[in-house]
Amino acid sequence: MFKRAMTRLFEEIDYRPTPIGALSLRRRRELRLGVDIVEVKLGDEHLMSDLFTASEIALAKLGLSKVEGETLDIVIGGLGLGYTAKAALEDPRIGELRVIEYLAPVIEWHRSGLLPIKTELADDPRCRLVEGDFFALSATAAGFDPARPGRPFDAILVDIDHSPQAWLDTRSASFYRPEGLRQLASHLRPDGVFGLWSNEAPDDAFTVRLEHVFDEVWAEEVRFNNPYQDRQEVQTVYLARKRPC
Numbered sequence: 698m699f700k701r702a703m704t705r706l707f708e709e710i711d712y713r714p715t716p717i718g719a720l721s722l723r724r725r726r727e728l729r730l731g732v733d734i735v736e737v738k739l740g741d742e743h744l745m746s747d748l749f750t751a752s753e754i755a756l757a758k759l760g761l762s763k764v765e766g767e768t769l770d771i772v773i774g775g776l777g778l779g780y781t782a783k784a785a786l787e788d789p790r791i792g793e794l795r796v797i798e799y800l801a802p803v804i805e806w807h808r809s810g811l812l813p814i815k816t817e818l819a820d821d822p823r824c825r826l827v828e829g830d831f832f833a834l835s836a837t838a839a840g841f842d843p844a845r846p847g848r849p850f851d852a853i854l855v856d857i858d859h860s861p862q863a864w865l866d867t868r869s870a871s872f873y874r875p876e877g878l879r880q881l882a883s884h885l886r887p888d889g890v891f892g893l894w895s896n897e898a899p900d901d902a903f904t905v906r907l908e909h910v911f912d913e914v915w916a917e918e919v920r921f922n923n924p925y926q927d928r929q930e931v932q933t934v935y936l937a938r939k940r941p942c
Contacts, residue, residue, distance in 0.1 A: 705726070715739075715800050715802070717739065717865060720739055720800060722802075722812075727748070734746050737778070737803075745778055746778075747778055748924075752894060753777070753780040753784075753894065754781065754784040755917070756892055756894045756934050759917050763890045763915075764852045766790070766888075767790050768790065769791055769792055770848075770849075771785060771791060771793070772794075772852070772853045773797070773853075774831035774854070774855040775797075776798035776803050776818075776826065777803065778812055778813065779817070779818050780814070781854060782794060782818050785854070786823060793823055795841055795850075797831040808826070830868065832872045835877070836877065840884045849889065850886065851889050852885075852889060852891070853881060853892070854891075860896050860897045861893070861900065873903070878906065878910040878911075879910050882910055882939050885939060887941035888938060890937070891911065891936070892936050893935040894933075894934055895933040895934075899918060904916050907935060911939045912939055914935070914937045915936040918931055918933060919932045
C-alpha cells in the first residue's frame with residue numbers, strides 16, 4: 698500500500714549545555730501557518746525564531762543609515778540566527794564586520810550551515826565570527842579587537858538581551874547604566890553610532906539615560922504583524938551618536 702510521506706512536526710537539531718543554560722536549536726512545523734520554523738531556546742526561555750526577523754534586520758538597516766563615511770568597521774554584539782549581520786553585510790560600505798557571540802555553539806551552527814542562512818556569514822571575507830563576552834569586552838579599554846587594543850568602530854549594534862530591563866543573565870547588568878554606556882561610547886569613532894534592539898516598545902526612561910551619554914538619541918519603533926494573534930507587535934531600535942567635541 699502506498700504511504701504518503703509526512704512532514705516531521707518537530708526536530709531538535711542541536712542541544713548543548715552552556716554557562717547560562719541549556720541551548721536548543723529546533724525546527725518545528727507550525728500547522729496554523731503552514732510553515733517550518735527554526736527557533737532557539739535557552740533553558741525554558743524562547744530566544745528567537747526565523748518567523749520574526751523584522752526588528753533584527755531593522756537594527757542593521759536603521760543603525761547603518763545613521764553612519765557617515767565609507768569602508769566602515771562595525772561590531773555586532775550577538776549573533777543569533779544571523780539576520781542582523783546578514784542585513785549589515787548588504788551595505789556595500791562595510792569594510793569589516795566583527796560579530797561577538799558568547800555561546801560557541803551558535804558560531805558552530807553558522808560555520809556548519811545548520812541555520813536557514815547556511816554558511817553565508819562564515820563565507821563572507823568581510824565578516825569575523827568571534828567567540829567572546831560582548832559586555833566584558835565593552836567594559837575594557839582594549840575593546841573588541843585583541844589584535845588592536847583600543848580600536849574604534851563606526852557603529853556598534855547590540856542584540857543580546859530582551860530589553861534594557863530584561864537580561865538573559867546578570868553579566869549585562871552594568872552595561873545599561875550610564876557608566877556602562879559611556880564605556881561603550883569610548884569604543885566609537887567620532888560621529889559613530891550605537892544601536893540597541895529591544896523586544897519592548899520604547900522606554901522613555903532608557904532614552905533619557907542615553908541622552909546623558911550621547912548627543913543625539915532616537916527610539917525607532919519597528920512594527921510587524923504577529924500571525925498568531927493577527928495583530929501588530931511593537932519593538933524598538935534605540936540609536937545614539939556622540940558628536941566630536
